[in-house]
Amino acid sequence: MSANLQEAIGPVCESFGHDRTRLLDILLAVQQRLGGIDDRAIDAVAAELAIPRVDVAGVVSFYTFLAPKTRGQLVIRLCNDLPDLMMGAEEVAAGLEAELGIRFGETTPDGRFTLEWASCIGMSDQAPAALFGDVVVPRLTPGTARRLVAELRQQPPGADLHRLLVRAYGDGANAHDLVRAAVENNLRQAGEVIFAQAEPDAGLSKALAMSPAEVIREVKTARLRGRGGAGFPTGMKWEFVRAADGPQRYLICNADEGEPGTFKDRVILTERPDLLFEGMTIAGYAIGAEHGILYLRGEYAYLRAYLEHVLARRREKGLLGKSVLGKPGFNFDIRIQMGAGAYICGEETALISSCEGLRGDPKNRPPFPAQRGYLGHPTSVNNVETLCCVPRIIQRGSGWFASIGSRRSTGTKCLSISGDCTRRGVYELPLGTTLRDVLARCGGEDAVAVQVGGPSGRLVGPEAFDREICFDDLATGGSLVVFGPGRDPLWVASQYMAFFIHESCGYCTPCRVGNVLLKERVDRILAGRGEPEDLDYLRALATTVKTASRCGLGQTSPNPVLSVLDNFRPACEARLKEPFEGRQTGFDIAAKLAEAQRLTGRKSVHFDA
Amino acid sequence: MAKPKVATTSLCGCFGCHMSLLDIDDRILKLVELVDFDRSPINDIKKIEGQVDIGLIEGGCCNEENLAVLHEFRKHCKILISVGDCATNGGIPAMRNMVPLGECYEEAFLNGPTVVNPTGRIPDDPEIPLLLDKVYPCHEAVKIDYHLPGCPPSADTLWAALVALLEGREPELPYELLKYD
Incomplete structure (x- = not known):
């Protein structure tokens, strides 16, 4: 262990009393000091706390914000949640890639910038948003993103970037001296x-x-x-x-x-x-x-x-x-x-x-x-x-x-509303308010679907808009994402499955593997290659994942798929192709030819793949 | 009454099963009396012409052409039989399933010791069928009515199965025709 490393890590461990249960804090502090946690830093922390190396490495590899490899000095994490994608996150990403000359997941050769995708960062009402280090930059456009990065490049290393990143403070306490964020409350x-x-x-x-x-x-x-x-x-x-x-x-x-x-x-x-x-x-x-x-x-x-x-x-x-x-x-x-x-x-x-x-x-x-x-x-x-x-x-x-709310769901509920509506933000409403009422308030009357309760909740269509937001009907931890005309329920399900695949801890097989299989089959239907049996397959597999997973993530992750099957079945069925008599359903020819097509650079002469 | 029709093909196989079919020796004369042949390497007809009563498939599916032929057979044959271990299990060709497809292509077209390829690229000629990611037994791609194991199934096995089906009986093969040691 080099003396420098020990000098950096020793005091950090000391400040947490060499307490092994504070390992996450220790690693975050070490990362702050060193700019990343590489193998040598993992060794040093393990030695300093006198715990097995694998305990440290396991924690480092688990958390997205801890980097087992060294990242750039400034990590730019662009949110890829649905509201962000709907508001143009992919265009912003293309702008960032063009300006920095790297792809997402890569670091610039000078070691200054890393581009990464992030799951929801809690800014859906002011999407697309990104974290530049710890600093939230909401309401990005491809133009502002490129300009921002170009300006950051001009700064000498170690300069205070906050002033550049945050041009105007948000309302309320977002402007507090200790917050100084561009975030808006949108209350x-x-x-x-x-x-x-x-x-x-x-x-x-x-x-x-x-x-x-x-x-x-x-x-x-x-x-x-x-x-x-x-x-x-x-x-x-x-x-x-x-x-x-x-x-x-x-x-x-x-x-x-x-x-x-x-x-x-x-x-x-x-x-x-x-x-x-x-x-x-x-x-x-x-x-x-x-x-x-x-x-x-x-x-x-x-x-x-x-x-x-x-x-x-x-x-x-x-x-x-x-x-x-x-x-x-x-x-x-x-x-x-x-x-x-x-x-x-x-x-x-x-x-x-x-x-x-x-x-x-x-x-x-x-x-x-x-x-x-x-x-x-x-x-x-x-x-x-x-x-x-x-x-x-x-x-x-x-x-x-x-006395507020309904009989079994008392009080108010704070709702986070985003997506295709005109007044995105936070609404505190009595429990028992109908979805239709909520949509009228937020300017989302023409919605074709609403995701209630986040990806693990359910996607409902207009026939459910008279139902109530409460624990016994449409339960939600607070998330409502509105999908307007032209949005595709299957696309929604596919995106949410991508989220669960990313977030599964991988401990149990139904969740680790099942979510991948669910997304593959949904994507096949999306691509117009679905067959009638796929719907039964999806339901059976979704039920297995829900039943056999170890924790709440896998027990709810198939919900987007089940919602689409339950509430948007005609939209699914319209895309299915009847296979000829005798063909085995589930034998996905396009998927099996994809690799050869990539390697040879030509299309199949026999199959529409 | 028209004679029943039989069609045969070899997909990803070695033609050993077809050789075994020829090993029925003089019974082939009887066979010709019993049936007409549609598409088959025996008569070199390249496309199935009409409805076929029995289709015999040798070999598994390793490329897009195999699949297309298999689909043609399934669409036209009342009874479809996987003949031999490649058709029923993938067989020897399926040993490549352990090797990533990119390495298979590279060995065949770029790095193999006998390869002469001045372009240095994997060919994109449509005459060379695209490989599937893996070699598949036929029943994974289409429904198969009967499986005849063996590498190859013996002439007697093939004969017994064919005659039974042509006579409208369920083939019941004695143990001797299905043991291979």
């Missing part, structure tokens, strides 16, 4: 719960005057359900954690917001961080936790300094730390755990793995996190929006909260 509709004006920390004061059991009872009476998408009753989860044995309990706030098309947590984190931390503190009080973790997705790193600042201010005011608000015996503090670009870490057991400094692999359940979660301690993992509801419930009462 189109503030509702009664999250974005309403409220007296700061009134909920916390009131909660600390109650017993933890009373707080949980209030949340249960309000019938608050988890806003991440699953809709599990929050009060019940807290009761399980409180009842579980253990010297310590943990509260984790899931701000991974990786479900493509979702960005409402970004706006909450920007505009209502105090409400969130107040909610986390109340939750900590309710379940008996002393430690809270905010798991912030790597794509939102630009918010970190600001959130740390908010936390510091709360500590000064006695809202965090020892004896919160003078309540003897109630100690609670929050640390921020940065993610590093892995969709699967939004799944709660994978998120816990990630917090423990491991690869973000899901864990087997049971035991559930409420019994054995973070570091083996009982843990409650709650969504940002869920925790933000809590202070308001305590402050204004469960009856007030339950």
Whole structure:
């Protein structure tokens, strides 16, 4: 190990107390210092922490934002989620490639720039967007992208690029000194719960005057359900954690917001961080936790300094730390755990793995996190929006909260709306609002399809527009992507399958292999080579993947395919070709000739391939 | 009444199965009495002319032409039989399935010890059929009614199967005709 490397890595490990469970933070810090993590850096970190090399290499290779190979000084990650593609991300990509003279996945010969695709970075309402390092650059056009890169090239190495990248600050706290982002909130509709004006920390004061059991009872009476998408009753989860044995309990706030098309947590984190931390503190009080973790997705790193600042201010005011608000015996503090670009870490057991400094692999359940979660301690993992509801419930009462929304889905829901509509952004609406009403508000009345709940949700057509957004009908973690006339439901399914293939952790075969096979068959139908049996094949395979996968990713990844089969069957059938009698369906001639066509540079003389 | 029609072809095979068919010796005279031959290397007819009762396929599918011929047979033959191990399993040619297609082409047209190719390129002449990514047994591409194993199936095996089918019986081959050690 070279002395330089040790000098760089030693202090970083020291600052995290050589704690192996903070490996992800250590690696992010090392990468920041060295510009990349190569084999020698992996060796050095392993030696410094006295852990097997493979543990370090495994983590490095798992997270998109950690680079096993050395990347350029500035990594440009262009988002390729559907709203971005629909708004011209591919043209922007072509502009970037032309300007830099490299393809996506490559680094310029001078080692200054790397181009990469990124899954949704949470800017679908201002797409196409890219991350230039940590800096978000939304609303790109091929022209602005080329100009930006040309200007960056003129800068001497090590220059501050922020000023160049961010020409104008966005609204609200996006213009805060510690954020300085070009991101816009696009908050189109503030509702009664999250974005309403409220007296700061009134909920916390009131909660600390109650017993933890009373707080949980209030949340249960309000019938608050988890806003991440699953809709599990929050009060019940807290009761399980409180009842579980253990010297310590943990509260984790899931701000991974990786479900493509979702960005409402970004706006909450920007505009209502105090409400969130107040909610986390109340939750900590309710379940008996002393430690809270905010798991912030790597794509939102630009918010970190600001959130740390908010936390510091709360500590000064006695809202965090020892004896919160003078309540003897109630100690609670929050640390921020940065993610590093892995969709699967939004799944709660994978998120816990990630917090423990491991690869973000899901864990087997049971035991559930409420019994054995973070570091083996009982843990409650709650969504940002869920925790933000809590202070308001305590402050204004469960009856007030339950009076909003529908009977089984109480309160409001923040929706992230993007795609083919005129007013993209965040809408806080009572649960139970019909999809048609939502489309009218966002200017998407002529939609032919809407993806509700991200790729793992479902794609519905106009016949479903009178259904309600709520847990028991059209459930969503917040994402609505609108598809206007001319969009192809099968193309949507194919794109979403590409996303799942990329994000599958590869641990279990149904998910690792099945998603690839599903996309192949969808693409075949898209290319006009589908046969009637393909639809049965897709359904059978989708069912297998859903049934046999180990975690929520594979259990929901076939949903785009199933949605298309259920809701857009005529569009599929119109493209199918009847094979001649006796031909084996599923024998894809075009696919089997593709390689030879590429090698010889000619087309088949016998087959239309 | 017109005689039943038989057609035969060799796809990715070595013609060994056709040789085995000729090994029925003097029974060939009887065969000619029993059936008319449509497309077959025996009479050199290049395209199937009408409906065929029994088609015999030797060899698996290694290229686009094999597939096209197989489709022609399936469309025209009431009963289609995979004859021999290449048709039923891919056989010896399927050993290339372990080798990436690019390397197969390079060995054949660029790097092989006996290759003379001044262009230094893989030929794109349409006369040279495009290879499939792998060699496939026939039943993966089309529905096959009967499989006759063997490398090759013996003359007696072929004879017994053919006669049974021509007489409208299910072929039931005794063990001796299907064992190969």
